[in-house]
Amino acid sequence: MLYQDQADSLLIKRPALKISHAAIWISSIFLGLLSSVPQIAEHHFNAAEAAVNAGLTAAFSVLMWYFNIYMLSRRPGQSRKQSISYSRLFGSLAFGLAVMLGLACIQQLILSHINFGPVMLMVEVRGILINLVFYMFLHMLRQNYENQHVTMELERIKNDNLSAQYELLKQQVNPHFLFNSLNTLKAMVETGDKEAVDFILKLSNFYRFTLESRKLDLIHVHEEMEILNAFLFLQKARFDGGFTFESTLSDRALGTLIPPFTLQLLVENCIKHNIVALSKPLHIKVYEENGAIIVENQVQPKTGEHNSLGVGLKNIDLRYNHLLNRHIDIINGQKIFQVKLPLIHEHHHH
Structure with a gap:
């Protein structure tokens, strides 16, 4: 019970979730290029369409990286939950759908000759998948980071308690x-x-x-x-x-x-x-x-x-x-x- 109470108190000082900016941008560019692979394989390859598609996917990835980091890092004083916060997950998905809809509209303005309906459906599904992967990855990363932090703090507290107990033992030698x-x-x-x-x-x-x-x-x-x-x-x-x-x-x-x-x-x-x-x-x-x-x-x-x-x-x-x-x-x-x-x-x- 003592260690459980001390573990709960450590959550007040929960460390912020940090991801390298280089990792965010490199992974986003990679996803953008990956999303253009099907177009490259087509007989009538259009470089402009592939570039626009890759750019919009990369932009979406960057936005969702930072948005999910913000969502999972805010209100650090609240009690930590091992399970997924569905309210935050649905909020992230809703934001992602809105962002991807806006990007699909931008794509339609740039590439007016394409059929907006199927393209919008495709990009929305892609956005949901990317968003889910990012959210689940960050959630597991945060849980692992917090568990390591709490474990280290509990070890420190345990050592402090043992030292205090040992000092009491020495004081008994009177x-x-x-x-x-x-x-x-x-x-x-x-x-x-x-x-x-x-x-x-x-x-x-x-x-x-x-x-x-x-x-x-x-x-x-x-x-x-x-x-x-x-x-x-x-x-x-x-x-x-x-x-x-x-x-x-x-x-x-x-x-x-x-x-x-x-x-x-x-x-x-x-x-x-x-x-x-x-x-x-x-x-x-x-x-x-x-x-x-x-x-x-x-x-x-x-x-x-x-x-x-x-x-x-x-x-x-x-x-x-x-x-x-x-x-x-x-x-x-x-x-x-x-x-x-x-x-x-x-x-x-x-």
């Missing part, structure tokens, strides 16, 4: 742990924890990364790891050894590309949906396998959890679909939870 981080910082300051200054610096760096990266579609994985390390420092200060993290990504994998905050969101999901405690630490691993970066953790759901994938995973999947037309793989087993992210190589992306 850490939800600020409140908890500030509470942790308050507790560290009150107890005189020596790492309070480092905590403030890491928190500052994390939000600096947030502001710098949210404008980008892709960043290098090693930059994403800097964001993740700042996030992990803040979480370790909060949970005090309640989880472990291990990354074995190769230099090759670190040189690939990734949507900003992808790994951070996945690790945040691990911590959010699983028990994190000294008595039962959560183990999180990031590694490369079969052309994908894998984020893995053992499953130890919190009480009341219902295996919700949450907004974070949907956000990541939509971003990969937008950028690569591919989806991430989610393996939700009884003991292990994995998310596989397709590697994005820089030269492939360009």
